[in-house]
Amino acid sequence: xxxxxxxxxxxxxxxxxxxxxxxxxxxxxxxxxxxxxxxxxxxxxxxxxxxxxxxxxxxxxxxxxxxxxxxxxxxxxxxxxxxxxxxxxxxxxxxxxxxxxxxxxxxxxxxxxxxxxxxxxxxxxxxxxxxxxxxxxxxxxxxxxxxxxxxxxxxxxxxxxxxxxxxxxxxxxxxxxxxxxxxxxxxxxxxxxxxxxxxxxxxxxxxxxxxxxxxxxxxxxxxxxxxxxxxxxxxxxxxxxxxxxxxxxxxxxxxxxxxxxxxxxxxxxxxxxxxxxxxxxxxxxxxxxxxxxxxxxxxxxxxxxxxxxxxxxxxxxxxxxxxxxxxxxxxxxxxxxxxxxxxxxxxxxxxxxxxxxxxxxxxxxxxxxxxxxxxxxxxxxxxxxxxxxxxxxxxxxxxxxxxxxxxxxxxxxxxxxxxxxxxxxxxxxxxxxxxxxxxxxxxxxxxxxxxxxxxxxxxxxxxxxxxxxxxxxxxxxxxxxxxxxxxxxxxxxxxxxxxxxxxxxxxxxxxxxxxxxxxxxxxxxxxxxxxxxxxxxxxxxxxxxxxxxxxxxxxxxxxxxxxxxxxxxxxxxxxxxxxxxxxxxxxxxxxxxxxxxxxxxxxxxxxxxxxxxxxxxxxxxxxxxxxxxxxxxxxxxxxxxxxxxxxxxxxxxxxxxxxxxxxxxxxxxxxxxxxxxxxxxxxxxxxxxxxxxxxxxxxxxxxxxxxxxxxxxxxxxxxxxxxxxxxxxxxxxxxxxxxxxxxxxxxxxxxxxxxxxxxxxxxxxxxxxxxxxxxxxxxxx
Amino acid sequence: xxxxxxxxxxxxxxxxxxxxxxxxxxxxxxxxxxxxxxxxxxxxxxxxxxxxxxxxxxxxxxxxxxxxxxxxxxxxxxxxxxxxxxxxxxxxxxxxxxxxxxxxxxxxxxxxxxxxxxxxxxxxxxxxxxxxxxxxxxxxxxxxxxxxxxxxxxxxxxxxxxxxxxxxxxxxxx
Numbered sequence: 001x002x003x004x005x006x007x008x009x010x011x012x013x014x015x016x017x018x019x020x021x022x023x024x025x026x027x028x029x030x031x032x033x034x035x036x037x038x039x040x041x042x043x044x045x046x047x048x049x050x051x052x053x054x055x056x057x058x059x060x061x062x063x064x065x066x067x068x069x070x071x072x073x074x075x076x077x078x079x080x081x082x083x084x085x086x087x088x089x090x091x092x093x094x095x096x097x098x099x100x101x102x103x104x105x106x107x108x109x110x111x112x113x114x115x116x117x118x119x120x121x122x123x124x125x126x127x128x129x130x131x132x133x134x135x136x137x138x139x140x141x142x143x144x145x146x147x148x149x150x151x152x153x154x155x156x157x158x159x160x161x162x163x164x165x166x167x168x169x170x171x172x173x174x175x176x177x178x179x180x181x182x183x184x185x186x187x188x189x190x191x192x193x194x195x196x197x198x199x200x201x202x203x204x205x206x207x208x209x210x211x212x213x214x215x216x217x218x219x220x221x222x223x224x225x226x227x228x229x230x231x232x233x234x235x236x237x238x239x240x241x242x243x244x245x246x247x248x249x250x251x252x253x254x255x256x257x258x259x260x261x262x263x264x265x266x267x268x269x270x271x272x273x274x275x276x277x278x279x280x281x282x283x284x285x286x287x288x289x290x291x292x293x294x295x296x297x298x299x300x301x302x303x304x305x306x307x308x309x310x311x312x313x314x315x316x317x318x319x320x321x322x323x324x325x326x327x328x329x330x331x332x333x334x335x336x337x338x339x340x341x342x343x344x345x346x347x348x349x350x351x352x353x354x355x356x357x358x359x360x361x362x363x364x365x366x367x368x369x370x371x372x373x374x375x376x377x378x379x380x381x382x383x384x385x386x387x388x389x390x391x392x393x394x395x396x397x398x399x400x401x402x403x404x405x406x407x408x409x410x411x412x413x414x415x416x417x418x419x420x421x422x423x424x425x426x427x428x429x430x431x432x433x434x435x436x437x438x439x440x441x442x443x444x445x446x447x448x449x450x451x452x453x454x455x456x457x458x459x460x461x462x463x464x465x466x467x468x469x470x471x472x473x474x475x476x477x478x479x480x481x482x483x484x485x486x487x488x489x490x491x492x493x494x495x496x497x498x499x500x501x502x503x504x505x506x507x508x509x510x511x512x513x514x515x516x517x518x519x520x521x522x523x524x525x526x527x528x529x530x531x532x533x534x535x536x537x538x539x540x541x542x543x544x545x546x547x548x549x550x551x552x553x554x555x556x557x558x559x560x561x562x563x564x565x566x567x568x569x570x571x572x573x574x575x576x577x578x579x580x581x582x583x584x585x586x587x588x589x590x591x592x593x594x595x596x597x598x599x600x601x602x603x604x605x606x607x608x609x610x611x612x613x614x615x616x617x618x619x620x621x622x623x624x625x626x627x628x629x630x631x632x633x634x635x636x637x638x639x640x641x642x643x644x645x646x647x648x649x650x651x652x653x654x655x656x657x658x659x660x661x662x663x664x665x666x667x668x669x670x671x672x673x674x675x676x677x678x679x680x681x682x683x684x685x686x687x688x689x690x691x692x693x694x695x696x697x698x699x700x701x702x703x704x705x706x707x708x709x710x711x712x713x714x715x716x717x718x719x720x721x722x723x724x725x726x727x728x729x730x731x732x733x734x735x736x737x738x739x740x741x742x743x744x745x746x747x748x749x750x751x752x753x754x755x756x757x758x759x760x761x762x763x764x765x766x767x768x769x770x771x772x773x774x775x776x777x778x779x780x781x
Numbered sequence: 782x783x784x785x786x787x788x789x790x791x792x793x794x795x796x797x798x799x800x801x802x803x804x805x806x807x808x809x810x811x812x813x814x815x816x817x818x819x820x821x822x823x824x825x826x827x828x829x830x831x832x833x834x835x836x837x838x839x840x841x842x843x844x845x846x847x848x849x850x851x852x853x854x855x856x857x858x859x860x861x862x863x864x865x866x867x868x869x870x871x872x873x874x875x876x877x878x879x880x881x882x883x884x885x886x887x888x889x890x891x892x893x894x895x896x897x898x899x900x901x902x903x904x905x906x907x908x909x910x911x912x913x914x915x916x917x918x919x920x921x922x923x924x925x926x927x928x929x930x931x932x933x934x935x936x937x938x939x940x941x942x943x944x945x946x947x948x949x950x951x952x953x954x955x
Contacts, residue, residue, distance in 0.1 A: 045863055047836075049829020097851035098859075127836025130859065421865035421893070422858075572896050574889075582858065591851075597858070597874075599889050605896050657865055697830065698866060701900035 017226060024230045027210055033246060033259075035147055035369030035587065036140045039349055040133035041378040042424075042582075043093075046107065046114060047128040052086075053112040054693045055379060061088070062337040063134055063378075065270015076102050077271045084109050087120065091272070093132040095373075096589050105129050134378050136345040139353070141366035144255060148262035149369060149587065150273050152242040158278045159261060160241070161319040162285035166310045168202040169317055172237060176203045176228035203228040206244045250284065251291040258291075268296065270336030278324055279331040282310040296333050304333055344385035347414075347430030347440050348376055352580040354443065357593065360584070369587040375424035375580055377417075383690035384415045384427035388662075391683030392432055395664070395674075402672060409667050413683060414441035416559055417691075418659040420567035422597045423576025426658070439667065442563075446542060446556040447663060450676070451514045452641035452652045453553030455569070456535040458511055458519075458614055460526045463534070463607040464732065471526045474610055475716035475729045475737060476507045480518035485548045492548050494520045497642070497675075506713075511614045512622025514640060516552050523551030537602040539564030539575055553641065562652050563661040569611055570637075570654035572703065573603030605703035606732040612637045612700050613730060615653070623677050624651065630685045634696025638684075640676035647671055649679035656698035658691065660684055705733045712741035720745040817940035818907035820869050821955055834864035838873050845877060845951035853877060853951070868897035872911065876949050879918040887919035910940035914949060921947075 044060050046052075061068075061079055066088065069078040074089040081087075086107040093100035104120040117126040138146055152160075164171050170178050178201050185199035200208070207227040212220055231240060249257060250264035258267050261284055265273040269280050276284070286306035287294050296303035308329050315325040352374055353365065364370075392413055396403045402411050410432065417427040430440035439445070461471040472478070480502040484491045494516045496502070502515060510518040523531050531551060532544040540562075544555045560578065568575040577598035584593040615637035618624040623640040638653020647669040652661040664679040665672060672679060688696070702708075710719040710726040716737055719726030723741035820842065824835050841856030854877060860870040875890035895912055898904045914936025920929035936944040943953045 042862060043859070045833070045837075045859060047829065047833030047863065049833065097849075098855040099852075127840070128833045128859075128863065419861075419865050422861055572900065574893060574896065582855070596886065597861075598886075599893065601892055605900070609900075697828075701902075703896060704899045704904075 017230075020223065020227050021230050021234075023211060024207075024227055024234065028231075028235060028243075031367065032243060033147060033149060033369075034141050034143070034145065034367035035149055036138040036145070037365045037368060037370035037372060038138045039136050039345070039352060039372045039374050039376070039581075041136045041374060041376045041381075042426075043133045044131040044378075045128050046117065046131065048114055048116055050114045051112050051693065052107070052109065052114055057086075060131065060134075060379070064131060065266065065336045067270070067334065067336065074104060076275060090129070091132060091275075093130070094589070096585060096591050097583070100130055100132070133373065136374065136376050136378060136381070137349045138256075139349070139362065139365035140256065141363075143257070145257045145259050146253065146263055147246060147258070147260040148266060148273075149246055150242075150260065150262035152238055152245070154272075154274045155242075155245060155261060156274060156276055156281060158320075159245075159273065159276055159281035159284060161314055162278075162281045162310050163202075163245070163288070165313040165317050165319055166285050167205070167288060169313075171202055171241070174201055174232075176201060176230075176232035177225045200224070201228065202244050203231055203240055206240065206247060207231060209247050209249070248288055249291055250287050251295060268335055277328075278311075278320065279307065279328040280334075282314070282328060283307040283333065286310045296335055300333055307333075344429065345376060345381055346434040346438075347442065348374070348381065348425065348428045348580070350430070350438065350440050351425065351428055351443055355578070355580045355595075356584075360593075370592070371585045373582045373585070375419075375426065375582065376428075377426040380417055380427040380691055381429075384417055384687055385429050387683050387686035387690060388413050388415050388429050389432060391686055392664075394682065395679060399674065411664065411672065412437075412441060412667055413662065413664040413680070414445070414559055415660065415662045415683065415687060416442045416563045417687070418563050418567045418576070418578070419657065420570035420576065420654060420659045421574075421599075421657075423564070423567065423579045423599065424597075425578060425580045437667075441663060441667075442559045442661075444558070445663070445667075446558055447648045447665060447669075448643040449553035449555055449557045449562065450641035450643035450648055450650060451516075451553055452562055452639050452650045452661075452676075453535070453555065453557075454511060454514065454519050454551070455611055455615055455639055456538065456540075456565070457523045457526070457531050457551045458507070459538070459569070459603065459607060459611045460530045460534040461522050462610050462614075462732075463603065464735070465530070469735055470607075470732070472507055472522070473716075473729075473731050473735050473737070474507060474613060475711045475731070477504050477716065478507055478510045478515075478518040479503075479521055480505050480510065480515050483517050483521055483524075485520075485524065487548065494549070494552060508614055508617045509622075511639075512617035512620075514618075514623050520548060520551045524548065534603070535565065537575070538566075538568040553643065559650075559661045559663045562650070563659055566638075566652050566654050566661065567659040568602060569608050569615070570656065570659050571599070571608075572605040573601055573608035574599045575602045604705070604732075606705040609700065609702050609706050610730060610732065615639055616700070619653070623675070624653065624681060626677060626681055627653075627685055627688075630689065631694055632685065632688055632692070632696065633694065634692075635698060635700045636688070636696055637700065640681060642675040642677075645671045646673050646675065649674055649676040651676050651680040651684040653684060655688070655692070655696045656700060657696075658688070660687060662687070702730060706730050707733055707736070709736045711737060715739065715741060717741040717743075718745075811938050812935060813939075814941060815906045815910065815939050817910045817943045817953070818905060819953075819955060820873070823869065830864045831867060834860040834867040835869055837863060838867070838869050839955060841873055842951040842955040845873075846955065850877065850881075866897055866901075868894045868901065868903060871897065872908075872915075873954065875915050875919075876911075876951070876954055879915045879922065879949070882922040884919040884923035887915060887922070891916055891919070910936045910944055911949060911954065913939070914944045914947070918948065 067078050069080050072080055074080060074087060076089050076091045079086060079088040089104045092102040106118045106120050107114050108116040117129055119126055182199035204224050207224050211227060212224055246260040249259050251258045251267060253267055258264055262273045264284055265271055265276055294303045294306055311325050311328050314320045392411055404410050412431050414430050419426055428442050430442045431437050464470045482501055484493045496516050505518055528546045528550050532546055535544060540557055542557045542561060544550055564578060579595055581595055583591050586592050618639050619627045619636045624638050627636055636653060636655055638651060641650030647665055649664040662680040662684045708728045708730055711729045712719045712723050713725060713727050717739035718737050719741050820839060824839060825832060837856050837860035841853040844856060845853035857870050857874050860867055871890045871894035875887050875894060878886040891912060913932050917929045917932030917936060933947045
């Protein structure tokens with residue numbers, strides 16, 4: 001039609017129209033929208049026995065957009081909570097490999113515990129229920145627009161009617177430009193003495209948003225009209241409407257622009273667009289005019305008035321009947337709880353991006369609308385962020401010298417939490433404020449390890465190699481006397497933190513008290529090269545210089561490397577691959593990428609167990625004893641770390657289910673004058689207390705190759721009947737002491753083969769975990 | 782004592798002939814057949830967390846049996862999310878990867894399952910055919926049929942009803 005109005009093809013006007021046509025075609029035939037890829041958390045799993053209060057179930061439901069209802073008959077996305085039960089109508093969860101159907105479940109409560117879960121429809125008992133994952137962030141382009149693309153078929157009729165009623169009631173009749181509407185608007189504006197009503201059709205609005213600047217000029221209006229006619233000539237009404245509904249700007253989530261009805265339905269109502277009712281549809285349509293001025297969160301009354309106007313127009317135009325109109329007008333605004341985007345996870349998002357194959361460049365991530373199912377545990381991430389923030393504030397309050405003037409580099413910290421068995425990153429906070437510094441200290445920083453390196457020395461000493469017995473057992477004693485090692489730069493003479501020498505000390509005490517000299521001597525015995533080899537095997541990737549001081553942690557490493565190495569110990573000597581995502585799904589639901597769990601045995605389970613026992617000593621009676629003072633119970637192992645001049649403070653530790661590393665320091669290294677126990681450990685404790693509720697689950701269980709033997713604590717000899725004092729101690733099979741107490745007693749030394757050894761007579765004990773050294777220590781105390 | 786013996790014999794068996802460089806690591810005496818373990822038998826064992834995790838493993842095996850392997854894997858991973866120290870989840874993953882023919886992952890998951898079973902004193906005689914047989918299956922997939930044969934033979938002798946075909950199906954493990 002447009003092309004038949006008499007334009008001469010070669011004329012300037014004709015050429016202009018042809019150029020506009022090309023522009024329209026290029027845009028519509030290409031990628032219409034840049035859709036940022038979303039990162040989703042691991043789903044929350046509910047099961048009998050779980051403490052719903054500890055996992056903050058109510059908050060989780062709110063963040064997922066579930067609305068509490070007083071009615072017992074629920075629609076999807078609502079829940080009904082009474083004293084002893086919760087009914088949740090779960091939404092369907094779309095995923096190509098693990099979809100969850102929409103269903104209603106009932107959780108029977110016993111205090112804060114979930115006692116039972118039932119499927120309401122079938123009445124059958126359920127072992128576990130998954131809530132859908134939460135969006136933890138997205139990779140935005142420079143425009144910082146977020147949208148969830150929807151097909152027209154997904155959009156409820158009520159929303160289409162509401163939008164047409166208020167924005168373009170003659171949409172089905174015009175060809176892109178509506179002279180009737182223009183005339184009406186002109187008259188209205190004339191009467192009002194200004195711009196009171198726009199004359200643009202939906203198509204013109206779409207064209208304006210797609211191709212033109214917001215400037216109100218005559219030439220722009222002409223182009224807008226021409227392009228609207230072109231669009232209508234080339235594309236169907238449904239295509240145009242779908243495009244409009246996906247493009248329209250509908251508000252802000254923090255600094256991110258929310259575009260399209262799909263994303264807006266999530267923002268305002270926490271539900272997919274297909275589930276919107278009439279009142280909700282009318283509200284969305286009402287916001288199109290002034291999304292921020294009419295924000296229902298900030299201007300509830302105005303938003304409600306405009307919504308009711310939309311409902312009036314719908315009734316006037318015969319799009320709804322009176323009863324529906326009246327019912328919807330009577331509805332109060334029911335909005336989802338405001339959940340600002342989790343900025344806490346942005347360091348994690350950066351970490352994840354580094355793990356993606358190169359084909360996922362920033363342009364692809366910010367435009368292709370991928371869904372990335374991550375390993376992030378939303379609850380642990382929040383606890384980690386909270387612990388880090390409040391921990392640093394507390395430090396600055398207690399030690400005012402740590403506060404800096406505005407404009408100077410503030411005290412920093414980072415925390416990384418891994419699941420040791422799978423290497424999954426459950427939480428990661430790379431600094432105190434992503435907004436002011438995107439430098440990810442967990443990944444990008446290389447800081448002196450200090451004493452968190454020492455366990456690698458003890459692992460090297462505990463590990464048998466090449467058929468030779470290990471350098472030490474847990475019953476051994478170490479020499480903490482002055483030491484001088486010649487080096488090219490002069491003699492190296494390590495000192496202890498307390499500037500004292502402790503003489504002959506039990507090996508457990510040497511690590512628990514972080515004794516430098518005893519550890520340096522031990523490293524000399526086993527060889528610095530072996531120490532470095534152990535560290536590399538466990539997960540340290542940074543280069544390690546083979547110098548005597550390596551034993552005390554002069555090497556620069558990242559907190560993530562330390563976390564991985566400690567996770568290997570927690571995992572019984574099996575080194576996990578770091579994993580930040582499970583799979584990546586494209587906008588059509590195809591899985592593009594999968595990341596499987598990966599691990600490799602790099603240390604025998606017995607040695608890993610014995611090293612873990614040593615590190616439990618740090619927590620039970622050593623430099624990490626504040627953990628017990630804080631009331632944390634259960635199996636916990638770890639190590640404090642303080643570097644030269646106290647420039648870096650660390651605490652790295654683990655439970656059977658979590659490995660957590662905290663680092664504190666300044667980006668440009670300078671002394672903070674505090675130990676790891678004083679600066680990093682309080683943050684670590686805050687995190688673990690929040691994550692576990694104070695009671696750590698599970699146990700560090702000795703593997704079959706570890707046996708328990710009574711020894712004399714004074715000498716380390718096997719304690720036989722008649723020995724004045726004895727306590728149980730753990731040994732790798734075949735490494736028990738050969739000396740006895742009393743001396744000269746009969747003790748069968750280790751036979752060669754394991755089955756025979758297992759049949760050997762006492763004093764070997766069955767392998768149940770009786771508390772070992774610490775059980776004995778507790779008894780003595 | 783029994784568990785030490787079993788554990789050490791399993792360690793020896795599962796270390797595999799490749800490491801030892803001999804074709805038949807077992808003596809001439811055929812092993813006594815045992816009732817092969819089904820995971821539904823251990824569904825109610827452990828604390829609430831373990832039970833929930835094991836139930837997810839069972840759901841995964843159901844999905845696997847219904848030819849929805851990807852869903853099965855994710856359910857096993859969810860089981861690990863609930864309880865990462867659940868050996869049955871690793872065993873189910875090892876079974877899945879043995880069937881897929883990804884030997885390296887099968888070995889890794891078997892190692893992990895075995896380490897946890899050992900540490901948790903759960904190395905019952907009924908689990909041995911699966912540990913030995915799956916390792917044999919993985920060796921076969923890796924093209925090491927000479928190493929695989931004695932392990933698969935031992936699994937068959939231990940549990941003819943399950944391992945007669947040299948394969949552990951999801952329903953047989955369930």
